Amino acid sequence: MGIFIKEQEQYLQKKLHDCGYDVEEVTLNISSRPEFGDYQYNGIMSLAKKYHKNPREIAEELLILLKKDDLYKDVNMAGPGFINITFSDEQLVKHMNELLQNIEINYTGIEPKKIFFDYGGANVAKALHVGHLRSANIGEALKRLCKSLGCNVMADAHLGDWGRPIGLVMLEIKKRKPSLPYFDTSFIGEYPEESPVTNADLMEIYPIASEKAKNDEIYMEEAREITAQFQNGDKGLTALWNQIMKVSKTDIKRIYDKLNTTFEIWEGESDGNRYVPELIEYLEEKNLIKESQGARIIEVQKADDDHEIPPLLLVKSNNSTSYETTDLACIWERMKLHNPDEIWYLTDSRQALHFEQTFRAARVSEIVKPETKLEFIPFGTMNGKDGKPFKTRDGGVMTLESLLTLAEEECEKKILPNITGEERKKVADQVSLAAVKYADLIPYRLTNYVFDPVKFSDLQGKTGPYLLYSTIRMKSLLKKATESVVEFKKITTIANEYDRAIMIGLLNINNVLMKSYKTKSLNEIAEHLYKITNLFNNFYSQNRILTEENAKVKESWLCLSRIVYENNLKLLNILGIDVPDRM
Numbered sequence: 001m002g003i004f005i006k007e008q009e010q011y012l013q014k015k016l017h018d019c020g021y022d023v024e025e026v027t028l029n030i031s032s033r034p035e036f037g038d039y040q041y042n043g044i045m046s047l048a049k050k051y052h053k054n055p056r057e058i059a060e061e062l063l064i065l066l067k068k069d070d071l072y073k074d075v076n077m078a079g080p081g082f083i084n085i086t087f088s089d090e091q092l093v094k095h096m097n098e099l100l101q102n103i104e105i106n107y108t109g110i111e112p113k114k115i116f117f118d119y120g121g122a123n124v125a126k127a128l129h130v131g132h133l134r135s136a137n138i139g140e141a142l143k144r145l146c147k148s149l150g151c152n153v154m155a156d157a158h159l160g161d162w163g164r165p166i167g168l169v170m171l172e173i174k175k176r177k178p179s180l181p182y183f184d185t186s187f188i189g190e191y192p193e194e195s196p197v198t199n200a201d202l203m204e205i206y207p208i209a210s211e212k213a214k215n216d217e218i219y220m221e222e223a224r225e226i227t228a229q230f231q232n233g234d235k236g237l238t239a240l241w242n243q244i245m246k247v248s249k250t251d252i253k254r255i256y257d258k259l260n261t262t263f264e265i266w267e268g269e270s271d272g273n274r275y276v277p278e279l280i281e282y283l284e285e286k287n288l289i290k291e292s293q294g295a296r297i298i299e300v301q302k303a304d305d306d307h308e309i310p311p312l313l314l315v316k317s318n319n320s321t322s323y324e325t326t327d328l329a330c331i332w333e334r335m336k337l338h339n340p341d342e343i344w345y346l347t348d349s350r351q352a353l354h355f356e357q358t359f360r361a362a363r364v365s366e367i368v369k370p371e372t373k374l375e376f377i378p379f380g381t382m383n384g385k386d387g388k389p390f391k392t393r394d395g396g397v398m399t400l401e402s403l404l405t406l407a408e409e410e411c412e413k414k415i416l417p418n419i420t421g422e423e424r425k426k427v428a429d430q431v432s433l434a435a436v437k438y439a440d441l442i443p444y445r446l447t448n449y450v451f452d453p454v455k456f457s458d459l460q461g462k463t464g465p466y467l468l469y470s471t472i473r474m475k476s477l478l479k480k481a482t483e484s485v486v487e488f489k490k491i492t493t494i495a496n497e498y499d500r501a502i503m504i505g506l507l508n509i510n511n512v513l514m515k516s517y518k519t520k521s522l523n524e525i526a527e528h529l530y531k532i533t534n535l536f537n538n539f540y541s542q543n544r545i546l547t548e549e550n551a552k553v554k555e556s557w558l559c560l561s562r563i564v565y566e567n568n569l570k571l572l573n574i575l576g577i578d579v580p581d582r583m
Contacts, residue, residue, distance in 0.1 A: 003105065003106060003108065003109065003510045004091075004095045004507050005028055005039070005507055005508065005510065005511060006109070006510065008028055008039070008085075009025075009026040009027065009028050010026070011071075012026045012028070012041060012062075012066075013025070013026040015062060015065045015066060016047070016062060018065060019058070019061045019062055019065065021047050021051065021058065023043065023047060026041065026043060027041075027042075027043065028040070028041055028085070029041075029042065030504070030505075030508055031084060033078075033084075034501075034504075036076065036078055036084040037074065037075075037076065037084030037085050037086045038085060038086050038087050038504045038507075039084075039085050039087075039504075039507075040082055040083065040084055040085070041082070041083040041085070042082055042083075044058050044059050044062075044080075044081035044082070044083065045080065045081060048081065055080050055081030056077065056080060056081050058081065059077045059081040059082075059083055060077070062083065063075055063076070063077060063083070066085075071088065071091065072085055072086055072087060072088055072091075073086040073087060073088045073089070074086040087504075087507075089493075089494045089500075092494060092500070092503045092504075092507075093491050093492065093493070093494065095503075095507065096491045096503055096506070096559070096560065096563060097490055097491050097559075099506065099563050099567075100490070100491065100559050100562065100563055103563065103566045103567060103570060106509040106510040106513065107148050107149055107150070107510075107513065107570075108149065108150065108510070109149065109510055109513065109514050109517075110149050110150070110151070110514070110517060112149075112150040112151055112152065113151050113152070113341040113342060114151070114152040114153075114154075114338070114339070114340045114341045114342075115143075115146050115151050115152070115153050115154075115340060115341065115342045115343075115344060116153075116154055116155075116156070116334055116338055116340035116342070116343045116344070117139055117142070117143050117153065117154065117155035117156070117343075117344050117346070118139075118155070118156055118158050118330075118343065118344070118345045118346070119135045119136065119138070119139020119140070119142075119143075119155060119344075119345075119346040120135070120136070120139075120155070120156065120157035120158045120159065120256075120263060121135060121157075121158055121159075121160060121347060122157065122159055122160065122252045122256075123159070123160035123161075123165045124159050124160060124161040124165075124166060124244060124245055124248045124249065124252070124268070125165060125166060125169040125202045125205070125206055125244050125248050126160075126165060126202075126203075126206045127203045127399045127400075127401075128252060128255045128256075128399065128400040128401070129397045129398060129399055129400055130382055130389070130390045130397070130398050130399075130400055130403050130451075131348070131381075131382075131389070131397075132400055133259075133382060133400055133403065133436070133440060134348070134379045134380075134381075134382060134440060134445075135346050135347060135348075135379070136256065136259050136261040137259070137261075137436075137437055137440045137441055137576065138346055138377070138379055138440075138441065138445055138521075138522065139155065139261075139344075139346040140155075140259075140260065140261045140262065140576050141437075141441060141522045141525075141574055141575050141576055142344065142346075142377075142520060142522070143155050144573065144574045144575075144576065145513065145516060145517060145522070145525070145574050146517070148513075148570070148574055149513065149517060154264040154265060154338065154340075155262070155263045155264055155265065156263060156264075156265040156266075156267055156330075156334075157252075157256075157263040157265065157266045157267070157268070158267065158268060158269070158330070159249070159252070159266070159267070159268030159269070160268065160269060161241070161245060161268035161269055161270050162231065162268065162269035162270045162273055162321075162326055163227070163269065163323055163326075164223060164224075164227055165206065165210075166227065166230065166241065166244070167223045167224070167226045167227025167230060168206065168209035168210055168213055168223050169202065169205055169206055169209060169244065170226050170227075170230065170237060170240060170241070170244075171209060171219070171222055171223050171226050172205045172206075172208060172209035172212075173196065173197060173205065173240070174226070177196060180196055180240075181236065182196075182236040182237060182239055182240035183236060183237075184236065185234075185236065187236060191236070191239040191240075195243040195244070195246060195247050196240070196243065197243070197244070197247065198247065199247050199248060199250070199251045202244065202247065202248055203399075209223070224318065224320075225318075227320060228316075228318045228319060228320040231273070231320045231321060232319065232320070249266070253266075255400055255401055258401070258404060258429070258433070259400075259404075259433070259437075259576070260433060260437075260576040260577070260578065261576070267330075269323075269326040269327075269330070271330075271333065272326045272327070272329040272330035272332075272333055273321060273326050273329060274329075274333075275329040275330075275332050275333045275336075276321055276325060276326070276329045278332075279325075279328065279329050279332045279367075280296075280314070280315070282332075282365070282367075283298065283314070283365055286365060286366075288364065288365055289314060290311075292311070293317065294317035295313060295314075295315060295316050295317045296314045296315040297311040297312060297313055297314055298311060298312045298314055298361045298364070298365070299311045300312055300356075300357055300360035300361055300364060302360075309353075309356060309357060309360065310353075310357065311357075312324045312325075312328070312357045312358065312360075312361045313325070314328075323354070324354060324357055324358050324361070327354075327358045328358055328361055328362060328367070331343065331358070331362050331367055331368065331374075332367050335367060335368055335369075335372070340372070341371075341372065341373065342372065342373040342374075342375060343372075343373070343374050343375070344375045344377055344520070345374075345375065345376050345377065346377045346378075346379065347376075347378065347379075348378060348379060348380075348381065349378035349379065349380070349446070351376070351378070352376065352378060355374075355376040356376075359374045359376070362374060375520070377445070377520045378445075378446065379445040379446060380443070380445065380446050380447050380448040380449070381448045382440065382448075382449060382451050383448055383449065383450050383451065384450065384451065385450055385452070387448075387450070390403070390451050403436070403451075404432060404433070404436065406453050407432040407433075407435050407436050407453050407456070407457065408428050408429060408432035409453075410432070410435075410453045410454055410456075410457040411428055411431040411432040411435055411457045411465060412424070412428040412431075412432075413457075414431065414457060414459055414465060414583070415427055415428060415431065415583055416582065416583065419582065419583070426580070427580045427582070427583050430468070430578050430579075430580045430583075431457075431464070431465050431468060431580070431583055432457070433464075433576075433577065433578070434464030434465060434467065434468050434572075434577045434578075435453070435456045435457045435463060435464045435465055436456070436464070437464060437575055437576055437577055438456070438463060438464030438467065438526060438575065438577065439451065439456040439463070439464065441522040441523065441525075441526050441575055442462065442522075442523055442526040442527065442530075443523060444519075444521050444523045445520065445521040445522070445523070446521075462530050464577060465583075466530075466533070467529055467530065467533055467568070467572065467577075468572075468577070468579055468580065468583060469583060470533045470536065470537055470568075471533070471565065471568045471569070471572065471579050472579065472580070472581070472582060472583060473537075473540070474536065474561055474564060474565040474568065475565060475579075475581075477540075477545060477546070477558075477561055478558065478561060478562055478565060480546060481546060481558050484546070486546075486554070486555075486558065487555070488554075488555045488558035488559045488562070489555070489559070490555065490556075490559060491555075491556040491559045491560060492552045492555070492556055493552050493553060493556050494556070495543075495550075495553045495556065495557070496542075496543070498535075498538055498539035498542050498543065499539055499543075499556070499557060499560055501535050501538070501539070502532065502535045502536060502539055502560060502564060503560070505528075505531055505532050505535050506532065506563060506564070506567065508528065509528070509567065512524045512525055512528040513525070522574075522575060525571055525574060525575065526575065528571065529568065529571050529572065529575075532564060532567065532568070533564075533568065536561070536564045539557075539560075543557060545557045545558065545561070
C-alpha cells in the first residue's frame with residue numbers, strides 16, 4: 001500500500017524517462033474540467049522548452065506508452081499538451097479498500113523530525129484578547145499536522161512574564177496599595193500566602209496602567225525602574241510576581257483549554273532569563289558584544305543586506321534585559337534541553353524585524369547548528385466589518401473569551417431544542433469553537449479576514465457547524481447500518497458519478513496535507529474538508545443508501561461513507577475541532 005497519487009506520479013515519471021525525457025518531478029493536479037479527466041499533468045510545456053520540441057509531439061509519445069499498459073479508463077491530450085487521466089474503476093476500488101483498512105497510509109511524506117513550536121505569547125496579568133486567537137489556532141493545528149505526519153512535536157506557551165507589562169502592573173498595585181510588604185525593602189518576614197489581587201483586578205489594572213504610561217512620562221519612568229528592579233532579583237517584587245503568575249496563569253490555561261489549544265511546556269520569558277548570564281558569558285567569549293551608549297549590543301547587519309537591520313539590544317543602559325535577549329536565551333535553552341531540528345514561531349507579521357534580529361544573532365553566535373531551522377510564521381489579522389482589527393462595540397479591545405461567548409450565543413440558536421441542560425451547554429461550546437476555528441483557518445494565514453459570528457455559525461455555508469452537522473450525519477448513517485446488522489467490509493463497485501466523485505477527492509488527501517505542511521497554512525485542509533463533505537452530501541441526497549436493494553452497491557456505499565467519516569474526524573482533529581454526538 002502506498003500514496004496513490006504519488007505512485008501515479010512516479011509511474012508517469014518513469015514513462016517520460018522511457019520516452020527519453022529527463023524530468024526530476026512529476027506533479028498531478030485534480031482536473032478543473034472533470035469531463036476530460038480525473039487528474040491532469042501540465043509539465044509537458046516545460047519539457048518542450050527544455051528539449052526544443054513541439055509539446056504536442058512529446059504528449060503524443062507519452063500517450064502511446066500509457067495506452068499500451070491499459071491502466072487507465074482514458075488518457076487524452078488537451079490544448080497545447082495537457083495530459084488528462086481518468087483512472088480505472090479497478091484502481092479506484094483497490095485504493096479505497098486500502099483506505100478502508102488504514103486511513104493513515106496518506107499521513108506520510110516527510111522525514112520525521114523534532115519540531116519545537118512557540119505559539120502562545122499570552123502576557124501575564126493581561127486578558128487574552130482576539131489578537132491571540134490566530135496564534136493559538138494556527139500554531140495548534142500546525143503542531144497537530146506535524147504530529148500526524150510522524151514528527152516529534154512540542155510547544156511552549158512562552159508567557160510574557162518578564163517585560164514592561166509586568167512592571168506596569170506592579171507599579172499600579174504599588175500606587176494603590178503602597179503598604180503591601182512586597183514594596184518594603186526592609187521587610188524580613190514571610191510574604192502573604194493569599195494574592196493581593198484577583199484575576200478580575202489584574203484585567204482592570206493593566207489597561208489603566210498602560211494608558212497612564214502613554215500619557216505620563218514620570219509614570220513611564222517609574223515603570224521602567226520597577227521593571228529593572230524586578231529583573232535584577234528584588235525579593236519583594238519576585239514574591240509579588242509569583243502571586244500574579246499563580247492567579248493569571250490559571251485563567252490563561254482555562255481560556256486555552258476552551259480553545260482546544262495545548263502546550264507541552266508552560267514556560268515564559270522568565271525561564272529563558274535564567275539562562276541570560278551563561279548566554280552573555282558565551283557571547284563575551286566569542287567577542288560578539290559591543291558597547292553602545294551605555295547599552296550592550298550584537299551587530300547582525302550583513303555586508304550584502306539591501307536594507308538596514310538594527311543591532312540586537314542585549315542589555316539596556318539601565319541593566320535590564322530586552323525582549324530580544326530573552327528570546328535568544330530561550331533558543332539557547334531549547335537547544336540545550338531539547339535540541340530540536342526546527343523551531344517554529346507564530347506571531348503576527350509586525351514581529352518580522354524582531355525575529356530577523358534574533359535569528360541572525362543565534363546564527364552569528366552559533367547557538368544553533370547550521371542545519372537547525374528557525375522559522376518565523378506570520379499571519380494576518382482578524383477584523384470587524386469595518387475592515388479594522390476586531391473591537392468591542394465601544395471601540396475597546398475585545399477579550400478572547402468575549403469573542404467565544406459571542407459565537408456561542410449564535411451557535412446555540414442552531415442546536416436541536418430537545419438537547420437541554422449541561423449537554424446543550426457542551427454542544428454549544430463545541431459548535432461555536434468549530435465556527436471560530438474553521439473561520440480562522442480557512443483563509444490563507446497571511447490573509448486578513450472579517451469575523452462575522454452570524455455567517456460563521458450557518459449550517460448551510462462553508463462553516464465549521466456545516467462540517468459538524470454533516471459528520472454527525474455520517475456517524476448516524478453508519479450507526480443505523482450497524483444496528484440493522486448490515487455488514488460492510490469491502491468496496492466492490494462504483495455505482496454512479498456521486499460515489500466516484502468522492503473517491504477522486506479522497507485521492508488528494510496526501511497532497512493536501514503536504515501543501516499545508518509546506519505553506520505552514522491550514523487553508524488547504526479546511527478547503528478539502530468542505531469539498532469532501534459537500535461531495536458526500538450530494539451523494540447522500542442522491543442515493544437511498546440504507547434501502548438500496550443491490551447488496552454489493554449498499555455495502556460499497558457504506559464502506560465509502562466510513563472512509564469519509566474517518567477522514568473528516570482526522571482532519572477536524574488536526575484543526576483542533578471536536579465532533580459532538582448530536583447537534
